Amino acid sequence: MSNCKNPIITPSFPARRAEERLCITNINIDDIDLSDETFKISSDKSLYDNDPASFDKSLSSLAASINSIGLINLPILQKIGSDDKICNGELEHKPYRVVSGFRRLAAVKSLISSKDSNLPNKILANILECDEKTCAFIAISENSFQRELNTMEQARGVHLLKKFISVEEIAGSSSAIFNMNMNRALINMLDDIANMPASVHRVVENERLAMGAALKLRQYGYDDDVIDSFVRLFSKIKTSLNKQKEIITNIHEIAARENISVTDVINAKEIREIVDNSADGADENRKGNLLRSILFEQRYPNLSKAKEQFNINLKLLNSQGDLKGGIKLEPPADFEGRDYTISFKFSNVDDLAQNADAISALSKNRLVDQIISSNL
Amino acid sequence: MKIETLFMDSHIKPCDEIERIIAATGLEPEYVTDSKVVYEHVNSSDDPVTKGKQTLYITENHGAVIKKCPGTSYYTCCDYTILHTGTFCTMDCSYCILQAYFHPPILQYFAGQDKIDSALDAVFEQNKTFRVGTGEFTDSLIWEKLSGQPEKLVKKFAEQKRSILELKTKTVNIESLKNIDHNRKTVVAWSLNTPAIIKSEERNTASLNARLRAAKRCEQWGYRLAFHFDPLVIYDGCEEEYKEVIKSIFTSNSSDGSAGINPESIVWISIGTFRFMPQLKQIIENRFPxxxxxxxxxxxxxxxxxxYFKPLRIALYQKIASFIREYAPNVLIYFCMEDEEVWEKTLGFFPKRLGELGEMLDKSVINRCGLLSD
Structure with a gap:
């Protein structure tokens, strides 16, 4: 039975308070299995994929801080077994694994192993003796109540919790664990992301690929090689979520329609020339827009030609000085209707009269007549 | 598609027709007092559309039996009248709008011929020409072998002279239409497409040849016919394939020696390219990968x-219309839901006045089905 006077909100959360389970102990750092990342949800190193030097610098700063003022927050470790089982002169299992504090432990380890270190091989840590489910709750909460979790951290958290509780229970406990409300749809989406390949996790983490776009890749059921092709593509361009979805959709649909593979579309010469252009000034946003444009032309060839033709005619009108005073002529959307639009601005009656004259002249213009009667 | 679950409103009285349908499913009905049970059964599935096709619900029509075709904004409608005898379909066409139209889609059979008869009586009393069809929310003949409803409807329409019944189908379920005194007040219509589209997009439907053979038999039984090239699908080589389909309507079939259909038997041919509510796209992607x-x-x-981008529609329509004109220069061709530009560029005219298209179609059935005019 819990001794808890103030239980943490939901029935699915552990009945006992965390502090009642924690015991501060000085332990040998070699007794911690740092390779066990069962409870690791934080992004840390993967956020620095494109800049490993910055990651090393950030870790060095943390180590320097620990060296100077010590550990402010102790890492949390789970005691996972007896510490006296010895096999071939070594412990069969390291008796502790990390619940929270992966980065701090890495910093301490680097301090201890530095050449001029005279630090003992010991560290103070909070030791938990409890089940994995409780550790999972603590691992997530320890992060989520210090800072906002990014999408991949939420996804890893959800994926971890799903081993122990249902989606409905996660939804019910989300504010207590994730410090945010999650509905079932979001939880399922996050779990879908967590189940995608590590390459996708990296680009989602680096905000190269939005969650919605990653889910679009999942919706199409691509294998890992195809997903990796998309990951490489999005690693080289910058676009918003909706544009990413448009790119994925158009590539998928071009491939399906042409009965070729998605990677053939992505690896086509004209696409690679845009995406792989690393020349100075090859701005990633601009590359994204160029890619969208070329994919649109491939996906909608006739509509693209019609738009191009209209723009040629418009330029001709402009060059002839027929669209005076900022008069704009717009075609029907996608040339489906028959209603063209003319717009202009005026600030006084003289402006208005001049524009009216210009429009009157346009109504007698043969090119305008040609544009409207062909409706293209 | 095999029916796996049968629900029936508990207050529906058993009759021969209902018992035949129940027997044909081989299932014991689950009697319900509230349709929510059925909706939940279908909605709980990961694929409600397939579940809806596998779930037959024998119920009453609680809404209007006679409805005006909903049409659509901005495009010209033919002022059709819908006789609502059931919903959804046992066949499975990828492009079927009913997958996205009903929430949830459920295969419903509406019991109660009396209600249909009295609704039709009210229509017939109006002394106006009505073109009435049962093929908007379902296929007109999917229950023909079991229910006897088409036969009753044909006989009902045969008793009056101002309206026609259109039975629109992709089946060849026509046996019960034989030897009925239909008085030319029923038009039997087939939706046609190329063999490639039928194979890839129209699961569980009759083949093109089977449909045309059935049409020929109906013609021999004195029925007037109609054909609907809807949806026309644009793909590489589609024009030649549609041309072949049109040719096969009007020319003798070399494999079975049957003669082509006489253009005089055809009251109209509608054409319409594939169009869909945006939400249908994902349904097609999921159900027809x-x-x-x-x-x-x-x-x-x-x-x-x-x-489809309008110039593509117009180009295909022009071809289809010219192919039809080769064999049937006088048959009435019309568009389902197209605009003035498409009409003008394809057929050279546009029924601009409100109701004008409907009047054109009325005139065709007045002439070919012996209806009294208004």
Whole structure:
């Protein structure tokens, strides 16, 4: 039975308070299995994929801080077994694994192993003796109540919790664990992301690929090689979520329609020339827009030609000085209707009269007549 | 598609027709007092559309039996009248709009011929020409072998002289239409497509040849016929394939020696390219992963439905119309839901006045089905 006077909100959360389970102990750092990342949800190193030097610098700063003022927050470790089982002169299992504090432990380890270190091989840590489910709750909460979790951290958290509780229970406990409300749809989406390949996790983490776009890749059921092709593509361009979805959709649909593979579309010469252009000034946003444009032309060839033709005619009108005073002529959307639009601005009656004259002249213009009667 | 679950409203009285349908499913009905049970059964599935096709609900029509065709904004409608005898379909066409139209889609059979008869009596009393069809929310003949409803409807329409019944189908379920005194007041209509589209997009439907053979038999039984090239699907080589389909309507079949259909038997041929509510796309992607029909060059139409880019529609329509004209220069061709530009550029005229298209179609059935005019 819990001794808890103030239980943490939901029935699915552990009945006992965390502090009642924690015991501060000085332990040998070699007794911690740092390779066990069962409870690791934080992004840390993967956020620095494109800049490993910055990651090393950030870790060095943390180590320097620990060296100077010590550990402010102790890492949390789970005691996972007896510490006296010895096999071939070594412990069969390291008796502790990390619940929270992966980065701090890495910093301490680097301090201890530095050449001029005279630090003992010991560290103070909070030791938990409890089940994995409780550790999972603590691992997530320890992060989520210090800072906002990014999408991949939420996804890893959800994926971890799903081993122990249902989606409905996660939804019910989300504010207590994730410090945010999650509905079932979001939880399922996050779990879908967590189940995608590590390459996708990296680009989602680096905000190269939005969650919605990653889910679009999942919706199409691509294998890992195809997903990796998309990951490489999005690693080289910058676009918003909706544009990413448009790119994925158009590539998928071009491939399906042409009965070729998605990677053939992505690896086509004209696409690679845009995406792989690393020349100075090859701005990633601009590359994204160029890619969208070329994919649109491939996906909608006739509509693209019609738009191009209209723009040629418009330029001709402009060059002839027929669209005076900022008069704009717009075609029907996608040339489906028959209603063209003319717009202009005026600030006084003289402006208005001049524009009216210009429009009157346009109504007698043969090119305008040609544009409207062909409706293209 | 095999029916796996049978629900029936508990207050429906058993009759021969209902018992035949129940027996044909081989299932014991689950009697319900509230349709929510049925909706929940279908909605709880990961694929409610397939579940809806596998779930037969024998119920009463609690809404209007006679409805005006909903049509669509901005495009010209033919002023059709719908006789609502059931919903959804046992066949499974990728492009079927009913997958997205009903929430949830459920295969419903409406019991109660009396209600239909009295609704029709009210129509017939109006002394106006009505073109009435049962094939808008379902296929007109999917229950023909069991229910006897088509036969009753044909006889009902045969008793009056101002309206016609159109039975629209992709089946060849016509046996019960034989030897009925239909008085030319029933038009039997087939939706046609190329063999390639039938094979890839129209699961569980009759083949093109089977449909045309059935049409020929109905013609021999004195019925007037109609054909609907809807949806026309644009793909490489489609024009030649549609040309072949049109040829096969009007020329003798070399494999079985049957003669072609006489253009005089045809009251109308409608043509319409594939168009769909945007939400249908994902349904097709999920249910028909090999289908590429949603990946044509679609734009958002004025009615917010996805339509082929207009010049592509016009180009195909022009071809189809000219192919039909080769064999049947006088048959009435019309568009289902197209605009003035398409009409003018394809058929050379546009029924601009409100109701004008409907009047054209009325005139055709007045002439060919012996209806009294208004």
């Amino acid at each position: 090999k289908s590429i029909i949603p990946y044509g060059e679609f734009i958002t139409g004025l009615d917010n439905k996805m339509r």
